[in-house]
Amino acid sequence: MRNLLPVIFVPLLLLGCEPAPEAQQLAAVASKEAPLVVYSARKEHLIKPLFDRFTEQTGIAVSYITDSSGPLLARLQAEGKSTPADMLITVDAGNLWQAQKVGVLSPINSPILTTNVPAHLRDPNDSWFALTIRARTIVYASDRVDPAAELSSYEALGEPQWRGRLCLRSSKKVYNQSLVATMIAAQGEFATEAVVSGWVANLAMDPFANDSKVMEAIAAGQCDVGIVNTYYYGRLIKQQPELALALFWPNQLGEGAAGRGTHINISGAGVTAHSRQKARAQQLLEWLSEEPAQLMLMELNREAAVNPRVAPLPDMLAWGVFKADAVAVSEAGRLQVDAVKLMDRAGYR
Amino acid sequence: MLAVLLALAPIVLLLLSWRFDQSDIWAHLLATQLPTLLRNTLVLVVGVGVGVSLLGVALAWLTAMCEFPGRRFFDWALMLPLAVPAYVLGFAALGIFDFSGPLQQSLQGLLGERYQFVDVRGEVMVVAVMVLVLYPYVYMLSRSAFLAQSSDVIEAARILGLGRWGVFCKVELPMARPAIVAGVSLALMETLADFGTVAVFNYDTFTTAIYKSWFALFNLQAAAQLASVLLLFVALALAGERYSRGRRSFVQSVRRQRRQRLLLPQPQAFAASAFCALILLLAFISPLLQLLHWAVGEGLDALNSRYFALLKHTLLLGGAAALTTVMVALMLAFNRRRAAPHLRVFFDLGTLGYALPGSVLAVGLMLCFALLDREVIAPLQGALGLVSAPVLLGSVGALVVAYCIRFLAVASGPVQASLERIGDNIPEAAASLGAKRWRLLRHIYLPMLRPGLLTAAVLVLVDVMKEMPATLLLRPFGWDTLAVRVYEMTSEGEWQRAALPALTLVVVGLVPVVLALRQSSAGR
Numbered sequence: 001m002r003n004l005l006p007v008i009f010v011p012l013l014l015l016g017c018e019p020a021p022e023a024q025q026l027a028a029v030a031s032k033e034a035p036l037v038v039y040s041a042r043k044e045h046l047i048k049p050l051f052d053r054f055t056e057q058t059g060i061a062v063s064y065i066t067d068s069s070g071p072l073l074a075r076l077q078a079e080g081k082s083t084p085a086d087m088l089i090t091v092d093a094g095n096l097w098q099a100q101k102v103g104v105l106s107p108i109n110s111p112i113l114t115t116n117v118p119a120h121l122r123d124p125n126d127s128w129f130a131l132t133i134r135a136r137t138i139v140y141a142s143d144r145v146d147p148a149a150e151l152s153s154y155e156a157l158g159e160p161q162w163r164g165r166l167c168l169r170s171s172k173k174v175y176n177q178s179l180v181a182t183m184i185a186a187q188g189e190f191a192t193e194a195v196v197s198g199w200v201a202n203l204a205m206d207p208f209a210n211d212s213k214v215m216e217a218i219a220a221g222q223c224d225v226g227i228v229n230t231y232y233y234g235r236l237i238k239q240q241p242e243l244a245l246a247l248f249w250p251n252q253l254g255e256g257a258a259g260r261g262t263h264i265n266i267s268g269a270g271v272t273a274h275s276r277q278k279a280r281a282q283q284l285l286e287w288l289s290e291e292p293a294q295l296m297l298m299e300l301n302r303e304a305a306v307n308p309r310v311a312p313l314p315d316m317l318a319w320g321v322f323k324a325d326a327v328a329v330s331e332a333g334r335l336q337v338d339a340v341k342l343m344d345r346a347g348y349r
Numbered sequence: 350m351l352a353v354l355l356a357l358a359p360i361v362l363l364l365l366s367w368r369f370d371q372s373d374i375w376a377h378l379l380a381t382q383l384p385t386l387l388r389n390t391l392v393l394v395v396g397v398g399v400g401v402s403l404l405g406v407a408l409a410w411l412t413a414m415c416e417f418p419g420r421r422f423f424d425w426a427l428m429l430p431l432a433v434p435a436y437v438l439g440f441a442a443l444g445i446f447d448f449s450g451p452l453q454q455s456l457q458g459l460l461g462e463r464y465q466f467v468d469v470r471g472e473v474m475v476v477a478v479m480v481l482v483l484y485p486y487v488y489m490l491s492r493s494a495f496l497a498q499s500s501d502v503i504e505a506a507r508i509l510g511l512g513r514w515g516v517f518c519k520v521e522l523p524m525a526r527p528a529i530v531a532g533v534s535l536a537l538m539e540t541l542a543d544f545g546t547v548a549v550f551n552y553d554t555f556t557t558a559i560y561k562s563w564f565a566l567f568n569l570q571a572a573a574q575l576a577s578v579l580l581l582f583v584a585l586a587l588a589g590e591r592y593s594r595g596r597r598s599f600v601q602s603v604r605r606q607r608r609q610r611l612l613l614p615q616p617q618a619f620a621a622s623a624f625c626a627l628i629l630l631l632a633f634i635s636p637l638l639q640l641l642h643w644a645v646g647e648g649l650d651a652l653n654s655r656y657f658a659l660l661k662h663t664l665l666l667g668g669a670a671a672l673t674t675v676m677v678a679l680m681l682a683f684n685r686r687r688a689a690p691h692l693r694v695f696f697d698l699g700t701l702g703y704a705l706p707g708s709v710l711a712v713g714l715m716l717c718f719a720l721l722d723r724e725v726i727a728p729l730q731g732a733l734g735l736v737s738a739p740v741l742l743g744s745v746g747a748l749v750v751a752y753c754i755r756f757l758a759v760a761s762g763p764v765q766a767s768l769e770r771i772g773d774n775i776p777e778a779a780a781s782l783g784a785k786r787w788r789l790l791r792h793i794y795l796p797m798l799r800p801g802l803l804t805a806a807v808l809v810l811v812d813v814m815k816e817m818p819a820t821l822l823l824r825p826f827g828w829d830t831l832a833v834r835v836y837e838m839t840s841e842g843e844w845q846r847a848a849l850p851a852l853t854l855v856v857v858g859l860v861p862v863v864l865a866l867r868q869s870s871a872g873r
Contacts, residue, residue, distance in 0.1 A: 037826070043837035044829070045846075065743075066837060067821040070564045074712050075742075075822060078719035082727060082739055098567045170551050177565060205468050209549050210842045216449040222466060232842060301841075340565045344381035349553060 035061035036280055039076065041069040041090035042267060046300050053296065054287055060280055069095040076104040076272065086275040087284060089131075091267040092174045094181070096128040097333020105270035108282055116289035116307045120328040121266055128270035130329065131288055132303040135249075135322070136179055136263045139233055140225045141218050142246040153251045153258055154183065157225060158198020166202040167214045167223040171343040174336075175211075175229060178265045180343055181335035185327050186257040189342060196346040207349055212236055219243045229265075230319060231302035249322035261325040265332070266306070353681065356699035356754045359713025360580065363705075366573035374571040378558055390555045392472055393479070393547075394537055400480030401536045405487025406529060408625065410517070413495035416610040417618035423625040424492075425866040430632035431485035431808070432858025434815045434835070436545035437851050439478050440844060441636035443470070443549060470550045478550075479540055481632035486539075487532035489808070490763055493800045494528035495521065497770060500609070513611070527769050530590055531762035537586075538704035538758060541579060555579055556706050569712070576709045583704040587697060637855060643848030651849055660853065663814050663830040666745075670752035671810040675802055677753055678760035682768050700758035707755070707818035714751045715822050718742045743825050751819045756812050760805040767801025768794075807865040811858045831857070 040047055044066055051062040067075075069090045076083055076099075088099055099105050105127040113122070113129050121130035138151060145151065150161070157166055169176060183192045204223035208214050211232035218226055233247055249262045269288065271281040287293055294305040298313055305312070378386075411417070412424045430438075446452055448466035457464040498521060506520045522529075544556050555575070563572035613621055685696040702710050718741040726740050741747045771794070779793050795802070817832050824833070831850045838847035 043841055044834075045837065046841075063826040065821075065824060065826060066833070068564070068840070070569075071708060071712060071715075071818070071822045074569060075715055075719075078716050079739060079742065080719075080723065082723060084739065084743070094567075170548075172548070172557070172561065172565065174565070206470060207551055209551055212842055213447075216447070220448045220466060222448060235842075337566050340561070341377055341381075344377065349551060 033060075034277070035063045036086045036277065036284055037084045038062060038064040038087045038089060038284075039072045039085045040064050040066050040088075041072055041095065042066070046297075047089065049300065050288065050293055050296055053293070054284060058283070058287070060284070062284070073099055073102070073104065077102055079274075081274045083272060083274050085272050086277055086281040087269055087271055089267070089269040091265075093178060093266055093268075093329040093332040094174060094336035095333075096123070096266075096268050096270065097330050097336070099270065100125070100127040104273050106273045106275065106278065108271055108285070110282060110286060112286040113289055116286075116309075118306070118308060120326055121306055122268075123270070123330055124328070128268050129285065129289065130266035130268040130306045131294075132267045132297050132301070133264045133306055133324070134175075134266070134303045135230045135324065136175055136227060136265060137230060137322075138225060138248040138250050139215055139218065139228045139245055140248055141221070141244055143244040145224050147246070147248045151225070151248045151250065152253070154179070154227070154263070155187075155195045155258070156250075157227070158195040158202065160198075160202075162202040162225065164202065164204050165224040166199060167204055167217045167226040168199060168207045168348070169211055169214055169227070170207040170209060171340070171348045173210075175265060176227075177336050177339050177343070178332040179227070179263045180339040181332040182263055182325055182327055184335045184338060184342070185331045186260050186325075189338065193342050193346055196343055196348055200346055200348050215243075215245055219245055230316070233319075234302040234315065247319050249320060251325070252323050259323075260327070261323040264304075264324045264329070266329050267303070353696060353699040355750070356702060356757055358717045359702060359705075359710055359754070360577075360698075362713045362716055363573045363577040363580070363709075366570045366577070369570045371568065371571040371574055374562060374566060374568055375574075378562075378575075382553065382558065386553055386555050386558050389472075389553055390541070393476060393540055393552075393554060396472070396476035397479045397483060397540045398533060398537055400476060401484045401487045402529065402533055404480060404484040404628065405532060405536075406491050406522070406525075408484070408628065409488050409492040409495055410521070411621050411625065413492050414521070414611055415613050415621065417613045417621040419622045419625065423622075423629070425863060426629055426633075427625060428485050428489055428862050428866070429629070429859060430482060431489070431811055432815075432855045432862065433482060433633060433636055434545075434832075434851070434854065435479065435482040435539075435543060436549055436839070437640070437835075437855075438482050438632070438636045439475075439546040439549040440839075441639040442474065442478055444639050444844075445635060446474070470552070472552070475547060475550050475552045478546060479543070481628070482546075483536035483539060484628075484632075486535045486762075486808070487529060489804050490528040490532035490766060491525050493763070493804055494525040494766065494770075497767070497800065498524055526594070528763075528766040530594075531766045534587060534590070535703070535759060535762055538583060541583065541704050542706045544706055544708075559706055559709060563708075572709065573713075576705055580701055580704060584698070584701060587701075588694070591697070637852070640848045640852045640855070643845045644852050647845045647848060649849070651846070656850075659829055659831050659834055659850070660857065662828050663832070663854070663857065666748065666752070666820070666828075666830060667810045667813040669745075669749050670756070670813040671806045673749055674753045674756050674760045674809045675764070675806045678757060678764045678805060679798075679802065681757075681761065682764045685765070686768060700761050702754055703756070703758035707816070708822075710755055711751065711819040711822045714747075714754065714819065715742065718747050718823070743823065745825055745828070748819070748823045748825070748828075751823055752809075752813050752816065755816070755819060756809045759808045759812055763801040763804040763808065764798070767798050771797055803865045807861050810861045814854060814858055 047064065051064065055061050072088065072090070073095070076085060076088065088105065090096060090099065100123055107125045107127045109126065114126070117129045121133070122128065138157070140147060140151065171177065180192060180196060183195065205217060208217065211228040214226040214228055215233065215236050217223055230247065233245070237243065237245065251258060251260050251262060253259050269285055271278055271285060275281050289307055291307065291310050294307045294310040297303065298305050302316065304316065408427050412420055412427065444450055446469045453466055503516055503520060506516050511519060542556065544560055547554050547557065559572045559575045562568050562575060681696055681699065685693050688696065719739070722739040722741050776789055776793055779789055784792065815832055817836050820830055820833055821836065831854045834850040835847045835854065838844070838850070
């Protein structure tokens with residue numbers, strides 16, 4: 001045992017002199033009040049710069065933990081009234097909708113937020129608000145596909161001409177679940193299931209684990225089209241500008257479902273039902289929807305601002321302007337379970 | 350006793366989920382995917398089980414019993430893959446062998462249009478990756494079992510006319526059985542719990558259904574029911590092994606051994622070196638190079654004081670958890686040894702949690718802590734006139750307890766296996782000479798158990814450093830670790846930026862492995 005102890009204790013002793021965690025230091029500098037506590041499914045490198053700026057400007061300290069949505073929601077529910085959390089930040093309408101449904105969010109009456117966040121991008125009861133918009137669109141091999149002649153809509157990718165030419169990400173990713181949920185909202189389950197079955201029949205390869213792999217497969221000539229979030233495209237093209245890949249905005253023309261616009265998803269936030277400092281939490285939420293924070297959000301992850309007065313960044317404008325699907329994003333949340341079951345039935349893995 | 354109860358609490362919570370009727374989800378899963386998932390899971394378990402047994406035992410036997418060029422180096426180097434998180438190897442392997450990777454691209458460059466890209470994300474690849482990551486469990490445990498084997502028995506077997514192969518099959522292998530089984534069970538439990546690696550290959554297993562029920566269908570109850578079915582299978586498999594072992598005893602002489610290693614003749618010695626080198630290359634060097642390539646491409650801007658805070662938290666938590674877990678495992682092993690045989694099952698139950706997907710166990714523990722906070726501590730705080738606030742949830746103590754419960758199986762394997770090698774006669778002799786309990790522990794048990802305890806501590810330390818779900822959910826504010834940073838980057842698809850923390854994790858994981866090896870070989 002004497003020989004065992006050093007193995008474990010040496011690192012402990014070397015590092016044992018633990019100074020106060022940074023969150024506490026920040027809090028001590030910024031204010032004597034308790035810091036705002038945020039549970040975030042957005043990752044640290046995408047939120048910390050914002051919180052730092054907020055603390056600088058208002059003197060209100062923010063501490064946070066990051067995790068995926070499911071565990072954070074389970075923790076909020078389990079903690080109930082004694083939760084330390086004042087705000088939940090998460091990605092995807094489905095997760096926000098679920099958080100509202102289980103009652104961990106509190107409705108907010110804020111003219112600032114209702115001005116800055118369009119109605120279809122927030123909860124019908126104003127329990128949550130979108131912060132950023134991410135478009136999920138079609139990417140194609142620009143050397144093999146003529147977009148004007150061949151591409152039109154998500155639905156058209158299920159037609160026989162694309163047999164063996166389509167690459168998709170796994171249906172286990174929430175982005176695809178939301179996309180299919182809004183398809184159900186636009187044209188019903190029956191038509192949507194036919195489309196998804198068409199996609200599965202057209203797949204060139206087994207679905208991929210992420211959007212980047214979809215684009216790499218198209219660039220390597222394994223398939224000709226795919227569906228990805230724009231910021232993954234932005235990131236890949238920045239690293240490898242020589243790739244023959246281009247974006248196409250689907251569902252721009254025509255009446256009804258065919259011309260409903262390109263699918264968008266959101267990241268968003270809400271004040272928790274049992275927050276003890278709702279006013280300050282609301283202040284943070286409002287601050288996040290204003291121009292300076294919205295600009296930072298765009299720059300951090302190449303997503304579009306939710307605030308209509310904030311213009312897209314130049315490199316995002318270069319992808320072209322598009323009409324976005326105006327369906328309430330809460331619909332995507334409501335229909336997500338149906339979408340998952342539908343994709344399972346269609347054999348989309 | 351308390352430890353076992355605590356370890357069982359999340360499992361009991363899982364069973365409570367059956368109060369709710371989730372038959373529609375079950376019907377949906379059954380109709381759409383459950384048969385495929387069960388088939389895939391079976392393939393994975395059989396493949397990984399056979400793979401880690403063959404690879405782990407073969408390597409352990411070579412380095413422990415034979416002599417060949419480079420043996421001293423491979424002896425410790427072959428444990429290094431333990432420090433590589435499975436999903437990292439998965440992603441690195443995909444990066445190398447995928448159609449956009451260097452291998453297939455250069456093949457196409459050579460053969461031109463005639464070369465057809467191959468989709469490598471098949472079953473073979475998933476099994477291979479899991480085997481390469483998990484074989485060190487079997488290797489480490491069976492290595493220390495082989496090293497501890499009494500050369501008297503082996504010599505006796507040789508004198509009685511057994512050949513080299515006969516000695517291996519009839520003496521060495523059966524004597525190492527508890528250790529091998531312990532290693533293989535750990536590897537298989539981890540295989541069943543894995544979600545990250547199979548997700549890289551879009552390979553659906555039973556765990557996929559658990560996560561789908563929770564994250565996509567928003568049904569934690571159904572997820573808990575699925576998880577408890579998974580546990581039932583694991584429990585049955587473990588019980589089966591115990592039963593087939595029967596009443597055999599694995600007690601061995603612990604007289605100081607003068608081992609004569611088998612000197613391999615020239616071609617075989619070369620083959621042994623080449624084999625060890627190949628495994629090391631595939632399981633450790635190639636992912637390390639891939640990570641290094643990414644990390645250098647990304648630059649070292651992230652190396653600031655915050656980064657060192659991550660490192661510090663990782664080591665502190667890992668060290669505290671390793672110490673606690675090994676102590677608890679030792680206590681359990683002693684109590685289990687003293688307990689009546691039919692009660693021993695109770696102690697084994699406490700280690701089942703390792704087969705649960707990390708997030709599910711983490712949520713189970715979180716619910717337990719939340720319950721204690723709400724029902725016990727909050728009223729207490731109220732009575733004392735304090736503001737009620739969660740004390741356990743989000744505290745370092747609770748996190749260490751969580752690690753302890755999650756990795757109890759990891760520590761118990763080596764501790765129990767080495768305890769089983771000690772007969773009753775030595776402690777009895779010492780006791781009859783008047784040694785009291787602590788003296789017995791300190792002068793008899795601990796020195797004899799040292800290799801096993803060291804192995805256990807290293808395994809837990811390295812596992813805790815890699816651990817994500819419990820750390821994410823239960824950590825105090827600001828207590829981010831390297832694994833948390835890796836998770837944050839990879840979940841955004843930023844593999845290049847995840848490379849630096851992942852690389853650090855691997856390098857830091859090496860330190861305890863190497864230290865422990867120094868210790869364990871110094872005694873010989």
